[in-house]
Amino acid sequence: MTGTESPEYRQLLENLGDAFVATDLSGHIQRYNANYREMLGYSDDELANLSCREITPGHWHALEDEIIQSQVLTRGYSNVYEKEYRRKDGTVFPVELRALLSRDEAGQATGMWAIVRDISDRKRAERELSDALRFSRAVIASLQDGFSLIDPHGIHLDVNEALCRMTGFTREELIGAGPPHPYWPPECYEEIGRTLRQTLERQPREFELTFMRKSGERFPVIVTPSALLDEAGEINAYPSTIKDISERKRVEAALHERTRELEHYFTHAEDLLLITDTDGCIRRLNPQWEKTLGYRLDELVAHRFLDLVHPDDVDATLEAAATLDATGSVYQFRNRCRHKDGSYRCFEWTGTARESELIIATARDVTARLRTEQALLQAAAVFENTRDGVAITDAEERIVNVNRAFTELTGYTKQEALGKTHRLLKSGRHGAKFYAAMWKALDKSGHWQGEIWNRRKSGELFPELLTINAIRDANGVRTGYVGIFSDISSLKADQARLERLAHHDPLTGLINRRLLLDRIEHALQGVERIGETGALLLIDLDHFKDVNDRLGHAAGDDLLQQVARRFTHRLRKSDTFARLGGDEFAVMLEPPMSAPIAAFIAQELLDALSGEIALRSGDVVDIGASIGVALFPEHGRSVADVMHHADVALYQAKREGRNVFRFFSEELTLQAREQGQMEQRLREALQSDRFALHYQPQLEVGSNRIIGVEALVRWLDPVDGLILPGQFLALSEKTRLIVPLGDWVLRTACRQVQAWAREGLPPMPLAVNLSGLQAARSDTASRILEILTETGLAPQLLEFEIAEGTLNEDPSGECELFVRVRNLGIRLALDDFGTGCSSLSRLQRYPISTLKIDRRFIAGLPTDPAAVQITKSIIALAREFGFRTVAEGVETQAQLDFLASHGCDAWQGYLFSPPLPAEEFAKRFLRAP
Numbered sequence: 001m002t003g004t005e006s007p008e009y010r011q012l013l014e015n016l017g018d019a020f021v022a023t024d025l026s027g028h029i030q031r032y033n034a035n036y037r038e039m040l041g042y043s044d045d046e047l048a049n050l051s052c053r054e055i056t057p058g059h060w061h062a063l064e065d066e067i068i069q070s071q072v073l074t075r076g077y078s079n080v081y082e083k084e085y086r087r088k089d090g091t092v093f094p095v096e097l098r099a100l101l102s103r104d105e106a107g108q109a110t111g112m113w114a115i116v117r118d119i120s121d122r123k124r125a126e127r128e129l130s131d132a133l134r135f136s137r138a139v140i141a142s143l144q145d146g147f148s149l150i151d152p153h154g155i156h157l158d159v160n161e162a163l164c165r166m167t168g169f170t171r172e173e174l175i176g177a178g179p180p181h182p183y184w185p186p187e188c189y190e191e192i193g194r195t196l197r198q199t200l201e202r203q204p205r206e207f208e209l210t211f212m213r214k215s216g217e218r219f220p221v222i223v224t225p226s227a228l229l230d231e232a233g234e235i236n237a238y239p240s241t242i243k244d245i246s247e248r249k250r251v252e253a254a255l256h257e258r259t260r261e262l263e264h265y266f267t268h269a270e271d272l273l274l275i276t277d278t279d280g281c282i283r284r285l286n287p288q289w290e291k292t293l294g295y296r297l298d299e300l301v302a303h304r305f306l307d308l309v310h311p312d313d314v315d316a317t318l319e320a321a322a323t324l325d326a327t328g329s330v331y332q333f334r335n336r337c338r339h340k341d342g343s344y345r346c347f348e349w350t351g352t353a354r355e356s357e358l359i360i361a362t363a364r365d366v367t368a369r370l371r372t373e374q375a376l377l378q379a380a381a382v383f384e385n386t387r388d389g390v391a392i393t394d395a396e397e398r399i400v401n402v403n404r405a406f407t408e409l410t411g412y413t414k415q416e417a418l419g420k421t422h423r424l425l426k427s428g429r430h431g432a433k434f435y436a437a438m439w440k441a442l443d444k445s446g447h448w449q450g451e452i453w454n455r456r457k458s459g460e461l462f463p464e465l466l467t468i469n470a471i472r473d474a475n476g477v478r479t480g481y482v483g484i485f486s487d488i489s490s491l492k493a494d495q496a497r498l499e500r501l502a503h504h505d506p507l508t509g510l511i512n513r514r515l516l517l518d519r520i521e522h523a524l525q526g527v528e529r530i531g532e533t534g535a536l537l538l539i540d541l542d543h544f545k546d547v548n549d550r551l552g553h554a555a556g557d558d559l560l561q562q563v564a565r566r567f568t569h570r571l572r573k574s575d576t577f578a579r580l581g582g583d584e585f586a587v588m589l590e591p592p593m594s595a596p597i598a599a600f601i602a603q604e605l606l607d608a609l610s611g612e613i614a615l616r617s618g619d620v621v622d623i624g625a626s627i628g629v630a631l632f633p634e635h636g637r638s639v640a641d642v643m644h645h646a647d648v649a650l651y652q653a654k655r656e657g658r659n660v661f662r663f664f665s666e667e668l669t670l671q672a673r674e675q676g677q678m679e680q681r682l683r684e685a686l687q688s689d690r691f692a693l694h695y696q697p698q699l700e701v702g703s704n705r706i707i708g709v710e711a712l713v714r715w716l717d718p719v720d721g722l723i724l725p726g727q728f729l730a731l732s733e734k735t736r737l738i739v740p741l742g743d744w745v746l747r748t749a750c751r752q753v754q755a756w757a758r759e760g761l762p763p764m765p766l767a768v769n770l771s772g773l774q775a776a777r778s779d780t781a782s783r784i785l786e787i788l789t790e791t792g793l794a795p796q797l798l799e800f801e802i803a804e805g806t807l808n809e810d811p812s813g814e815c816e817l818f819v820r821v822r823n824l825g826i827r828l829a830l831d832d833f834g835t836g837c838s839s840l841s842r843l844q845r846y847p848i849s850t851l852k853i854d855r856r857f858i859a860g861l862p863t864d865p866a867a868v869q870i871t872k873s874i875i876a877l878a879r880e881f882g883f884r885t886v887a888e889g890v891e892t893q894a895q896l897d898f899l900a901s902h903g904c905d906a907w908q909g910y911l912f913s914p915p916l917p918a919e920e921f922a923k924r925f926l927r928a929p
Contacts, residue, residue, distance in 0.1 A: 022102065022113035027051040030111060039095075039118055041088035057084050057092055068099065072112060076101040082119065093120045146221075146242035152235055154179035166221075166244050168214030185212040211242070219246045272347065272363040280305050280321070283358065292365050294340030310336035310344050324352055324359065334366070346370055389464075391483045392471075397421045400480070409464075409487050411457030422483070425454040427461050438468070442481070446470035451488070462489045505579040507557055508564040516578035516586055520632075520639050523588060527633055532591035534632050535598040538646040539567075539605065542624040542658040544583035549776030551619055558615045559623065566608040571601070586646075595631060595663065602627045602661035609659075624659035626650055635664045679735055681717065682728060686740055690716045693748050694915035697925055698767065698886060698908045701900050706925055708765035708799070710908065711749035712915045713741070738771045743783060745769070750791035750798070752918050761926045763797060767829065770800040781820045788824075795825035801852065803831050822847040829886065833874060843881060851878045853904070855889025862898040875902050 013020050019036035023029055028051045037047060040055060053061060060083045071078035078099045084092050099114040140147045146163030150156055155178045164171055167183040174182065184192055188210050207223045225240040266273055266286050273286040282301050290296060293308070300308075309317050313335035320330045330352040336344040345367045352361040383390060389406035393399050399417050407413055410425060417424065430452065441448040449467045456462060466485040473479050503515040511519075523534045541563065548556035560583065567585065571577055576588040587605070589598055605627060612620045628650025636642040645664040653662040685691060691713055698708040715723035732738040746768050753766050774780050788795055800821065818828055829850035830843075853874050860867025871887075878885045887899050890909030899907055916924065 019116040022111060023052055024111040027053050055085050057086055060084055072099045072101050094123050148240050150238045183211045185210055185218060220249050274361045276305055276359045278357055308337045388484050388486045394480045395478055427453040427455045429453040442470055462487055463492050464488060508561055508579050510564055510577055510579045513580045517639050519576050520588055527591050533593050534591045535589040535593045536630050536642050536646045537587040537602055538628045538650045539585040540626050540650055541583035542626055547621050549772060555615050555617050562613055567605055570604040570608045598629050602629055626653035626658050627661035628653055629661055630664045682737055685715055692716050694917055695921040696908050696915040697913055698906050699912055700906055701904050708767055710767040713745050738773050742771055742774045747787050750793040754791055754793055756922060765797050767799045767801055770802045775817055781817050799827040799829055801829045801831040804833050818847050850884045850886055853887045858887050858889045858895055861895045872902055875904055
């Protein structure tokens, strides 16, 4: 402090508890005490040069100027006001001060002075109090329970929104309200007053009271009051929480009722109720146990439950107990318990739970039910697994159940069928009389069985064998029907198939020989009565066997079906078309008929086969037919005669070059008879060894050196003498006698070559013809190997000649044979090359080594241009493919010269030698002169 004040005055200012400062009128500091200096942190020298504005933050200057002007300078002092100071270290803090105007002796204003108090602590306390109040209000506002603050006189100081919602009163209606409060029911004043007195006596606790809503509704509450004390220990307010326990009271009432109900249930329940401790000792049972097991309850209580369990079920029961320990509950397991009489009953435990130290379980005696279920399961298994469809209806014929077979047979699901009547399956094929008769039988006997047509969901009709039985109750009243049916479509189809197979060809669907003969018989009876004419056409496909042998039976069947379709398109609906077997067909032309019309139809059938036929295999074949025609009754009055005479005509058509038709005549009969005799003689010749081999040499062109020999068969007939192959080979092919004849030729030729070798003659390569029928047989390769093994001929000396016309477009069969033959070392020659229209691709597919030029081309050399060109082309082609060429039938030197000039490899023919018997051949060409 500075100035001229007396020591006493200065001491007074220093002893002030607050800071003191005096300034001139401009605000510069003139005097101060130590508290002021310490408050700001400046030294005396620093304060001497400061004004109050410099230690006051700028935002307070305007307010302070206004206070000085309006209060200090006007009336000499100011009201206490707050502002902020800034310490030397820059911190700002709040102060509270009151300024006074100082005057001199003349009364003139000389400056101002002020008492200043640092109010930082007070402001902090105010903030803390404000924060506490805000927190308290937030807590009270967030309480789910009601809250009230009442002064000692019972006046509401504060309430929260929860209490307002609970009572229905607004905050404005409650604050300031004194006793009695709006939510105090009049009848509860005394009780509430007692509660307050206990609170005044400082014995606070929870009280259950009844309050009243604004609507007048009473409701139970729990009130928890407390007391707020002042510094003197006096109560200055009563804060209380109020909890609405209406819901709890309702739950308690419901729980009480439930407990009463459970006790009633425990006593009267039909289920078996059991309570045990965790050791399995029975604590309580309901009376149902007495009825079920025959024991009195006191005989079971305090005993182990496992003592009642069947020994085989103890493990399952213990496993359930282990599950109970792990999860707290077990559901649905079964065991058997012993009856007092020693028998066992089966129990199904539907719930087991653990409560503290007790186990509570519910069971039901299912012994009778299991027996019934077993019986029902057996019945259901039969019902579901029977192959017959089953439908059960009620008395009004509405379907109530069906089995799996029903849905499979009809296409309707169980859901689609339920509730429907039998009309769901009605086919429409049966009239009212049919159903009337059915229901009449059911009414009379309760049973009906028969065949009926019904309709599937898809609309398909199907025949079924149906059995219907009426169901009656114990009083004989009809309660429904059971229908059992089986689909007999397959049976009907089998019957129809058998009937059809008996009269139809399974491949083409045409009628068969049996039905044809019946119809011819019937037609013969008709023409006898009315004097008209009918006709029978027997048809045989030309070269079908070749197709069948070359392309296989599947291709042959396809061809037969296509031929049948082509013929059908050319025939009239009245004509009877039949397949007799193999490639033989027949057509019976119903009377009235004439020879010209029969001829026209026969030609139509021949024309139907004109052009190539494409098979499913991709192969294309060209086939014709031969037809024999017999008129009846002109050519026969019996079925046998008509068939025989048509066959004779057919044979004649084949002899005349095929793809023609011929009518029966007596001359044809003679020829057919001769043909039959020829076949019989041929068979006898084979049996009697009346065949011989002649050998024709094969020579090298240029040197005329013998390089091989071809074996040619001859028939030595005791009547006609020597018969050449052209007269009997075709017949042997047709009768299939070519197979044993071919084996004889191969065996005999091999033996002869080996016989020459044993004489020391040079080895002779041997050529033998192999027929198409032999090539088509699966056992041909093994038969060849057997003959070679038997005779000892080296395979390298053997060459098979096969006619070009027998090669298959699909050579998988024959080619396999030829590959096997080649692998043995046997060579393969293609005979009569140029006559069979072979494709070059076939030459590549077959293991051919030699091409034999047909004698018909050699005969035209060297003057016929066509023969010349063909022969030259064959030789060039063979050279290109690496084949050897052999010309057969060479009879003139000019022919041989032509062949030599164009590079042919070998030749054979009468120019050098005709075929000779073995001994003569050896004498002339093998043995030295």
